[in-house]
Amino acid sequence: MDATTILFLAALGSYLASTVIYGLSLRVRRVHTAKTATRVFLAAFVLHGLFMVSMAFLRGRPPLLTAHDTASFFAWTVAGVFLLFQVRTKTRVLGAFVSPLVLLLLLLAAPGTRGETVIAQNLKGPLVLAHVILSVAGEALFALASLAGAVYLLQDNLIKRRIRSPFIRYFPSLGDLDRINAACLLGGFPLLTAGLIAGSLWARVAWGDAWPLDSKLVWTLMAWLVYAFLLHQRLALGWGGRRAALYSVAAFAFLLASFFVEKALFTTIHRFS
């Protein structure tokens, strides 16, 4: 076992630990426990980052180009942005939802960490990297926005219906969840947009066509439009609170569905391995 694999397993183990502790904190509903879980989660995030660095330098390829790599990078971004929010908001309990997602994604990424992968010649170059990093980061932010939105809907329901539940105290406040939702949308949209543009530039180099008619591209553009609409409503019409949360969950469900539908039913030039 080399250093890269050890780092990967260490990160995976730590995410597993943080997921278990977060699960426990949901059970005992103690913020104290969630605090511990967040520390473990931070450690896992650092190990995960080191794994990617080690991938790039010891194995000599950026850990971004295969489907497995993308899942890992996606997970890492979600984890990082969530941790970033811990500086300004009291939302560590959100980790109980973020941590299992990250763990799942990393498990999906696991097969890709073994051995060497042959990278297609037309996947080399800074534009591809920019395309992948920007779009995946944008989508990761959308994922976090939808998680915050989902917890918002739960908490909104508890407070509004005046349900006597200890979860009201345990879940983050609506204000904080709404702020995360807004910030993630606001950050994710330009990232995804820039990612799409980088992809288009590179497509022109690789295939001579900036917008090849590809199923993945079509679906992604549709999702992009949904988010453009959502962002517009938030900024121009002042959508907020429950409705914004509901729509961001729906929008991400659409993004996710398009990903799987496209994988199952269509062929795409986005499949490289």
Next chain:
Amino acid sequence: MGLLLVGMNHKTAPLEVRERLSLSCREDVSPLGLLKGIPSVREALYLATCNRVEILAVAADVEEARGELVDLILTHGNLPREELERCLYVHRDETAVRHLFRVAASLDSLIVGEPQILGQVKDAYRDAVDGGTTGLILNRLLHHAFRTAKRVRSETGIAGHAVSVGYAAVETAKKIFGGLRKKAVLVVGAGEMSELTARHLLKNGAERVLVANRTYARALDLARELGGEALALERLPEALMEVDIVISSTGAPGYVITREMVAGALRRRRNRLLFLIDIAVPRDIDPEAGELDNVFLYNMDDLQDVADENMRMRREEAQRAEGIVAEETERFMEWLKTLAVVPTIVALREKVEAIVAGEMERLAVRFKGMSEEDRETLEILVNSIVNKILHDPMTALKEESQEGGGQAYAAALRRLFRL
């Protein structure tokens, strides 16, 4: 030698009795001075708060001290003996330690988990230290009590839940908005309850207060008191657009704030969240307004429910706290029990050291030519033999004393070594 705690609290004594005792004690020369005068009392602490009066003492003879302390309270409370005996509780040794720990951790308080009591115990301890009535045992005991209280505070949520309606409103507001910074509060109807709730909100960070009332003069009064602005009741719809929290408590027979009023304001609020608190009976706010998106409506009963739920959680946490207290009590008692055999250990050590010193002296006289270096080597050797021989019996003695059987062993050692 033992620990003794005599006192009364809100559960055992009516207010008039506690009042009389704590007042008369304060008027007099300090109660600590009187405690010092009791011959059987070695160390003492006097704690008086509005809910309790207690004397904690280390006494040579616990039974004797008990009588003397009760007599002292009797003369100073100026109370009939029967009545006083009914109100007093007496704890000895382990139960006294547990009682003190429970008091310091706020488990024995009227409102379980209230934070003031620890400060009051600390003050009482400082007075006792200043008065020179504490010694080895009370110093250790009180510091242990502070540590226990701290553990209870950090490891259980005993103080973390709001149990009054006003605080329940603050807590719910925090769960809605995150923080109360920059939030504006509208008080409708200048009642006492709404004023109190508004004060709670302000204390927790709310920034602006508007007061609307049917009689404008009264609105002005309350606005001045709260440092806010007054407005006429007719301008209520406009105010609803600006504020984040509304507290309503008018005496009006119908709804003062209707669903239409809130719905109209919402459109202009760009979906900012709105928290409506209706503490009026009959109700001021149309319950249907609470069905609107981003509006949260709580009435008096809802807030009482929040407070009750918190009370229930506090009780649960208190159970965990009792476990911590039991643990710490046991720990302190272990130390206290070893204390009983300490004089024996010291005496034994002193005796052995005296023998060693004497023999070394004689040796020096006999071997005049012995070098300083040899002397030192020899001394180290002898000391190490002595220590090794003493080590096992001393450890055994300490262990036995922790389990409560130390006295017999100490007596045996004293007899065997003629200490």
